[in-house]
Amino acid sequence: MAQKGLARDTVVRAALELLDEVGLERLSVRRLAARLGVQNPALYWHFRDKQELLDEMARELLAPDMGGPGEGESWREWLTRRAHAYRRTLLSHRDGARLVTGSDPGPGVARGFEDELAILAGLGFTPEQGLHAIASISHYTLGFVLNEQARRERQERGGTRELASYADFPLTVAAVRAGGAPTSDEAFARGVRLIVDGVAASLRPQ
Structure with a gap:
């Protein structure tokens, strides 16, 4: 049938493009079908419902x-690079962090995670230490980008208010001047360093 000729990867790429245009809230099977020039049932050959598409x-x-x-790259350098790459990935699409948070990663991503644990095990981590190291950095990155993208969305809607008087918040102002705004690249990098330093400390014999 004609509907079956619509490739699954074509649908997914079109959905990501639509996500960038309308955001997660307004993304719908109906809008996607209209973008692809097909009727809604054509998409259900590939996806049972919207959640499966997401x-x-x-x-x-x-x-x-x-x-x-x-x-020549140490585990510290690798985990740091991984965190920054993950952030770039989430930021590459509008509402990327929300999309990932509400979705099932599937066996492919789970296999990738297992491979990363094997790498850390080869570097002297126990499975538990490796799990918590990767999970801590991943959760920090995801939460950081969730806040980052939500703030950007509010700014675009004109919903972000400035502080009435910076003089009332001298410590906050000093912190931002020294280390950047809480959603800045500098702040993200500082947070990653804190986590990696904590992982290193947990590996030292007590």
Whole structure:
């Protein structure tokens, strides 16, 4: 049938493009079908419902494999690079963090996570230590980008208010001047360093 000729990956790429245009709230099967020039039932050959489509979009977003540490790269450098790459991935699409948070990563992403644990195990981590190291950095990055993208959305709607008087918040002002705004690149990098330093401290014999 004609509907079956619509490739699954074509649908997913079109859905990610539509996400950038309208955001997660307004993304719908009806809008996607109109964009592709087909009727709604054509999409249900590939996806049972909208959630299954969102799951596949998230998997497409997370598909690039970080691999292990490069030659001469320490685990600290690798985890730091991984965090920054994950942030770039989430920021590459509008509402990328919300999309990933509400979706099922699937077996492919789970396999990638297992491979990363194996890498850390080869570097002297126990499975538990590796799990918490990767999860802590991943959750921090996801939460950071959630806040980052939500703030950007509010600014676009004109809903962000400035402080009435900076003089009333001298410590906050000093902190921002020294380390950047809480959603800045500098703040993100500082947070990653704190987590990586904590991981390193947890590995030292007590």
